[in-house]
Amino acid sequence: MEIKHQENSQKGSFYVETDGTLLAEMTYSFAGIDKIVIDHTFVSDILRGQGVGNLLVDAAVSYARDNSFKIFPICPFARSVFGKVAAYNDVYIR
Known part of the structure; x- marks a missing residue:
């Protein structure tokens, strides 16, 4: 399964899509120059139970x-x- 990544100067996402349909996504925003805030995770019912959410976290x-x-995960x-x-403790802000 391919985890894709897109970003701009303020936010980004890791996601899975098939034939142009978004099946899973984890979004984040930049907080300063050295932090990202994970604010949302979505996994469609089609992929639920397959560990896709964990793959998104691992990609982040x-x-x-x-x-x-x-x-800093607020999701x-x-x-x-x-x-x-x-x-993950080396990158985790509690």
């Missing part, structure tokens, strides 16, 4: 590490994943 973590960002789903996965 990889992006943060590659760009020396920290992540309840993302916050719960960060709270459970100790390997």
